[in-house]
Amino acid sequence: MTSRTGAFSMSQFTTSTLVLMAVAIAINIAVGHTVQNIIKLPVYLDSIGTVLVGALAGPLAGAATGFLANVIWGLALGVPGIIPFAITAAVIGFLAGWFTRRGAFKVSGGTRALAICALAGVITGIIAAIVSAPIAVVQGGVTGSGTDALVAVFRNMTDNIFLANQLQGFVSDPVDKLVTYLVAFAILVAVPVTVKTTFPQGEETV
Amino acid sequence: MREGLGFYVDGSGWLHRRNPVPKLLLLIWGVVAPFVFPPAYAFGLLVLAILLGLLAELGRPFLRALFIASALLTTSIIVINGFFFPGARDVLLAVGPFHLTREGLEFGLPIAARVVSAIALTLAFVMSTRPDDLMEALIDRGASPRFAFVVLSAIQTIPRMLDKASRILDAQRSRGLATEGRFAARARAIVPLLGPLVIGSLIDVRERSLALEARAFGSSHQRTAYREVPIGDVDRRLIAIGMLLFAALPLVIAGRLAGLIR
Numbered sequence: 001m002t003s004r005t006g007a008f009s010m011s012q013f014t015t016s017t018l019v020l021m022a023v024a025i026a027i028n029i030a031v032g033h034t035v036q037n038i039i040k041l042p043v044y045l046d047s048i049g050t051v052l053v054g055a056l057a058g059p060l061a062g063a064a065t066g067f068l069a070n071v072i073w074g075l076a077l078g079v080p081g082i083i084p085f086a087i088t089a090a091v092i093g094f095l096a097g098w099f100t101r102r103g104a105f106k107v108s109g110g111t112r113a114l115a116i117c118a119l120a121g122v123i124t125g126i127i128a129a130i131v132s133a134p135i136a137v138v139q140g141g142v143t144g145s146g147t148d149a150l151v152a153v154f155r156n157m158t159d160n161i162f163l164a165n166q167l168q169g170f171v172s173d174p175v176d177k178l179v180t181y182l183v184a185f186a187i188l189v190a191v192p193v194t195v196k197t198t199f200p201q202g203e204e205t206v
Numbered sequence: 207m208r209e210g211l212g213f214y215v216d217g218s219g220w221l222h223r224r225n226p227v228p229k230l231l232l233l234i235w236g237v238v239a240p241f242v243f244p245p246a247y248a249f250g251l252l253v254l255a256i257l258l259g260l261l262a263e264l265g266r267p268f269l270r271a272l273f274i275a276s277a278l279l280t281t282s283i284i285v286i287n288g289f290f291f292p293g294a295r296d297v298l299l300a301v302g303p304f305h306l307t308r309e310g311l312e313f314g315l316p317i318a319a320r321v322v323s324a325i326a327l328t329l330a331f332v333m334s335t336r337p338d339d340l341m342e343a344l345i346d347r348g349a350s351p352r353f354a355f356v357v358l359s360a361i362q363t364i365p366r367m368l369d370k371a372s373r374i375l376d377a378q379r380s381r382g383l384a385t386e387g388r389f390a391a392r393a394r395a396i397v398p399l400l401g402p403l404v405i406g407s408l409i410d411v412r413e414r415s416l417a418l419e420a421r422a423f424g425s426s427h428q429r430t431a432y433r434e435v436p437i438g439d440v441d442r443r444l445i446a447i448g449m450l451l452f453a454a455l456p457l458v459i460a461g462r463l464a465g466l467i468r
Binding site: 013014015016018019020021022023025026027029030031033034035038039040041045048049052068069072074075076077079080081083138148151152155156158159160161164183186187190191192194195198 | 213237241275279282286289290291292293321324325328331332337352355356357359360361363364366367368370371372375385389392393395396397399400401403404405407408409410411412414415418419423424
């Protein structure tokens, strides 16, 4: 499993990857739910599992995890409003795999690796915001979560509904993805090397 | 939520007896259609969606779940659009510095109807369909069993993972971790939660994939199914109806562009 394969190679989907994907989907939902509703922090933190799969298994596996996580979350918990955001989640998973191949989770890389990781998190957040805004507008520009207050603020500043959602995304998403990437980095520091190398792209996170 | 069954409730109603594939097809149509038809149609589709849930003998639990799932989102859609609609002039009601506008409501109400009808249809689907039946039926229609494994395994893991998260939080609280109060204190609670939850789960993944491999999970041989999901004449007819309904959507779009449907 040491040889590196293309970002779109189906060889990312080994048995261990599939088991990891299922666990990651549950991690997204459990962590997202706990952080938003029990600890009540103003971040989503619902893509930690997706980012971990992207990092350990590869871009395509990350994208599939993000996509499925949102669809299952919507169906299993009865909130179909988040299903369209499966597109955003897939992009996040793909980017996590892509950035990992460029050293974002090279945990032996010290400060430099941490800086790449932080930058990758912020870029992912900006791209996620760009992808999400049109989806949010179709649903009236709201999600039923705390970020709706921000939408209201920006609507007072601009005449453009789309722009208001875009600005809200640019405030919320980079912070959220930066925290997500740093948390994923910390987790990958703590996970034993023998476990990480079980996965197709695990070498990149050693 | 019961282990691995999500929102499913036992029953023998008309919708329960249908094969999951036509139900899924019609669900997707029902969620997409309100966004394709003009805004005013959304209210009619909403009434149909709620009637469907009641005709399917889903009763009170259906209405309760629908209310819980849609109350917050609907309020948010109506408040944000009603009071904060850019460029709106026709003020219906003034609450302090905020103005409820007609333009805002005209924009917000149909969207709320669309979203609630999507929630109603989704609930009718998940309450009448066992996830394992859905996956088995999809495999019968050519879906990958490995894909089905990921979905079912995830659905089974979610309640356990939520349970594990709350147990870890309780354990850390008993050691003095603050999960309430100041923002900085709550933010620090993330690490003692995520550490045990995520790292432990990642280590389990290795054990589980070895166990699966030992049971020929990666085998390329033809599989046989433990559960069989029947597909009847009514189901086949519903699939045909679903296909026709999908074929009608481009016509509706064309009609709207040509100004025939308003």
